[in-house]
Amino acid sequence: MSLKQRLTDDMKAAMKSGDKDSLGVIRLVNAAIKQKEVDERIQLDDAQVLAVLDKMVKQRKDSVSQYETANRQDLADVERAEIAVIERYLPAKLGEAEIVAAIDAAIAETGAAGAADMGKLMAVLKPKLAGQADMGQVSALVKKKLAG
Template identity: 45%
Template sequence: MSLKDQILADMKTAMRAKQASQLESIRMLRAAIQRKEVDDQTEIGDDEVMLILQKQIKQSQDAITQFKAGERQDLAEKEQTHVDNLMVYMPAQLSDEEVAAAVADAISSTGASSMQDMGKVMGILKDKLQGKADMGKVSGLIRAKLS
């Protein structure tokens, strides 16, 4: 079952169970997927759905930060619920140790020795870790090791 089919099935289940917050999150995700399909005039696969999912989660996490800064805890909690509902579709996240090991392996395999080689290392790691780790943290680890 593809990720899109799973999302559709979960939407139907949420409708039947009258789970309003989960249904709202899934509908927002499906709308973003449909918008991408209409814009590109093509059917998208699981990889593109995963990118859309990551973008939705990132936007919600940014909103949480903004709401907390504005002392709007009620809205921050609503966005956190949205993130929790969407995280169900993400693959299992790697631990910090696993990410650090992958970064060390990529640096040694590319022979990177300075910040000029960061692009090579990120190129290798992006394919391996996309969706499984926060790429911002990965970038920070690479910077720390290369500087």
Template identity: 50%
Template sequence: MSLSERLNEDMKQAMKSQDKFKLSVIRMVRAAIKNIEIDQRKTLDDNEVLDVLNREIKQRRDSLQEFEKAGRADLAENLQAELAILSEYMPQQLTDEEVKAIVEQTIQEVGASSKADMGKVMGALMPKVKGRADGKLVNQLVQQSLS
């Protein structure tokens, strides 16, 4: 079952169980996917749907930080619940140790030796961890390894 089909099935299930919150989150994601499909005039595959999900999760994490800084616990709690629902559709996340091992392996593969090679490393590394690791964490680990 593709990711889009799973979203559709979960939306139907949320309607049947009258879970309005989950239904609204899934509809929001499906609307974002549909907008991109309309813009690109094609149906998105699972990798492209994962990109949309990643973007939505990143937006919520950024907003969550801002709400916590502003002391808006009510809004932060709502975003936490949305993040939990969106995370169900993401592949299993890599541990920090697994990410470190992939970073080291990629640095060896591209022959990087200094921070000037960071672009090469990131270009080769991101497809390997796409959707399974946070970009900020990957960036930090690459910087640490190259310094």
């Protein structure tokens, strides 16, 4: 079952069960997916849907930090609840050892040797690790690998 179909089925289940919190977040996700499809005039596949979900989680994490800075714990809690619902649709996060293994494989594949090859390396890694790893962490690990 595709990710979009799973979202639709879960939305229907949330409607039937009266789970208003999950329903609202799933509707936001579906709207974001639909917006991207309309803007780019394409049908999103699972990898592209994961990218949308990843972006939504990142936006909410940014909001949580801003709300906490402003001492608005109530709003931060709402954002955290939305993150929890969105993360149900993301694949399990990879550990650092698995990320390093993927980086090593990408280095072997691209022949990257120094910091100048970082862009080429990240272009290979991003589609492989989308939704499974924090790309900021991946970037830091790549820099470390290429430097040393």
